[in-house]
Amino acid sequence: MPEKISILTLFVFLARITLLAACQQEAKELPHKKVDYIRKIEGPSDSIPVLVAQRGEVLIAYSDCYECHTREVRSKGPAFTDIAKRYPVTNGYIKLLGLRVINGGSGSWGKSVMLPHPKLSPEDAETMVKYILSLK
Ligand code: HEC
Structure with a gap:
């Protein structure tokens, strides 16, 4: 009986680790949208006195x-x-x-x-x- 419990515990433990790893993987691969705050407008610039x-x-x-x-x-x-x-x-x-x-x-x-x-x-x-x- 105690042996059965420890196998179950091990199984749950392993399942958790796999799940955690999968989550972390997903977080890493999520695409990030680049937000350009400045949004530079190209073009020639005059000088200012x-x-x-x-x-x-x-x-x-x-x-x-x-x-x-x-x-x-x-x-x-x-x-x-x-x-x-x-x-x-x-x-x-x-x-x-x-x-x-x-x-x-x-x-x-x-x-x-x-x-x-x-x-x-x-x-x-x-x-x-x-x-x-x-x-x-
Ligand atoms: C109540 C707060 C506030 C005050 C006072 C203020 N501003 Fe602003 N200003 C802002 C905010 C917020 C923006 C960004 C507006 C937007 O996102 O279109 C801005 C944007 C600007 C921009 C860029 C506008 C554009 O469309 O890119 C200029 C130039 C500017 N301010 C100049 C001034 C000057 C000069 C004064 C003083 C006469 C002044 N501001 C006073 C809040 C303020």
């Missing part, structure tokens, strides 16, 4: 941007350096991003929402964007 970038940096410091953004690290909003990595410096993208800052936005970097900044002039918003895009 240093004085303009500096003016943009000051405008940003006096606005609420740093409540949700930092220069290097993703927080509520994307890091400024990540935004710079995605967009080439062209008039078109500067205008587009200026409008996004004024109108607010969501869905381009995730689910968080950027509040609108209706009091900003397009010129100031674009100068801020130029500073951000200069951080390449």
